[in-house]
Amino acid sequence: MNRHKNFIFHVALWLLIWATAWIFSSSDLQFVSENGMALIFQIVVIAILIYYTIPQLLLKKKYMWFTLVSIATVFIVTLVLSNLVSTPNLGMNPDFGPGPGIGSRPHFEDGPPLVANRRPPSRFFINLLLIAIAYAIATLVELFLFAQKKEEEIIINKNEALQTELKLLKSQINPHFLFNALNNIYALSAIDSGRTQQSISYLSDMLRYVLYECEQEIVPLYKEIDYIENYIKLFSLKSSKIYPITTTFSIENQNVEIVPMLLIPFLENALKHSNIEKIKGTFINLKITATSNFIDFEIENSKPEVKIIKDDIGGIGIDNVKKRLAILYPDRHHLTINKTSQAFKVNLKLQLHD
Structure with missing residues (x-):
């Protein structure tokens, strides 16, 4: 024709x-x-x-x-x-x-x-x-x-390939999150059945976010922060002790938008490798600063003197984030990962608009 x-x-x-x-x-x-x-x-x-x-x-x-x-x-x-x-x-x-x-x-x-x-x-x-x-x-x-x-x-095929890859990356995120959350609830059920109900409530809110909100290309930053807070609360219910986890949020506009499930892998990684359950001599410090066009995410966690041997589940976390950043924020992000003998620090800077 x-x-x-x-x-x-x-x-x-x-x-x-x-x-x-x-x-x-x-x-x-x-x-x-x-x-x-x-x-x-x-x-x-x-x-x-x-x-x-x-x-x-x-x-x-x-x-x-x-x-x-x-x-x-x-x-x-x-x-x-x-x-x-x-x-x-x-x-x-x-x-x-x-x-x-x-x-x-x-x-x-x-x-x-x-x-x-x-x-x-x-x-x-x-x-x-x-x-x-x-x-x-x-x-x-x-x-x-x-x-x-x-x-x-070529442009159409490239966009279709990007959408396919993003869906694949999301499918890797959600089962990983669910596996970790259920493990935490299972561990808590052996300690305190009352707190298990509270953890299920947190998990319900988190699942609602993952299953419904994460279907959107972008979400308000406050929803991502709510998810992070619920995740920390769910993790903290594992013990009656207070974990040395500090969070600082300095947000000018709560409705500033970000792609969903972009920051949580860094928190998962910190919880997994900081030996935070030991409490003494450990720490996790999380800080998020945001303006209308800029997000600065920073998380630092302690490193145990003896390397902790963990299961291989979740090893895709950081690599997953790097791939998503390359697709969704090309030339508009800067990811820095610093390792020392005492700490592991991640800093992610996002420019939201060209």
């Missing part, structure tokens, strides 16, 4: 060009009779180009065959046209070529001819020029339209 539209476009283009030339040639019928066949043969070569040589040869990368067929087409059509009609004068003064003034030469009034031996261009040469120009312009236009279409397809 696009080929038909392209063909109609080229026909309309050359009709406009010849109509303009006709207007500037005093709009006489002689111009039409001399150049009408040239227009028809231009349309013929354009049709051959659009319906055969480009789709069957050029787009299939048969460049040599395309070149040979194009040259042959232009010459054959030109030869046929030259044997059918006389040379088009393109609105020229008859004194410069065939027509009523054939044989005469341009001269000043009552003076000698300016160029005594000058001959007009041959009929074949003029027809070849007309056909070749039409063929070349049509080729360039078709290549431009094809390149534009391919670029649009």
Whole structure:
């Protein structure tokens, strides 16, 4: 269908060009009779180009065959046209070529001819020029339209690939979160059944956020912070002791937006590797600062002297975040991870708008 539209476009283009030339040639019928066949043969070569040589040869990368067929087409059509009609004068003064003034030469009034031996261009040469120009312009236009279409397809495919990858990353986040939360509730159920009910309430709020809010591309920052606070509360219910976890939130606008579940993997990582259950000599410090266009997330946790051997579940956390940042905040984020013998510190700076 696009080929038909392209063909109609080229026909309309050359009709406009010849109509303009006709207007500037005093709009006489002689111009039409001399150049009408040239227009028809231009349309013929354009049709051959659009319906055969480009789709069957050029787009299939048969460049040599395309070149040979194009040259042959232009010459054959030109030869046929030259044997059918006389040379088009393109609105020229008859004194410069065939027509009523054939044989005469341009001269000043009552003076000698300016160029005594000058001959007009041959009929074949003029027809070849007309056909070749039409063929070349049509080729360039078709290549431009094809390149534009391919670029649009690449953009669409890239967006679809990004959406697929994001859905995959989200599917990795949610089961990981649920596994950790259920583990915490299971551990708590052996200690205090009353607090288990409270933890289930926290889990219910968190699941509501994960299952419904996280389906949105972006969420208000306060909902992400509520999720983080519920996560810490759920974790803290594991023991009657107070865990050394401090949180500081400095938010100018609670409705500033962020992609969901972007920050929680850093908290999960800190809870997992800080040995916070030991309480003495351990710590987790979490700080979030936000303006209308900027979010600064910082979390630091202690590192035990002896490395803790944990299960492999959740190892995707930080890598997951890096992939999501690359997709969702390209060139608008800065992630710094510093490790020392005593602490592990993460700082994430997000620019929300270009």
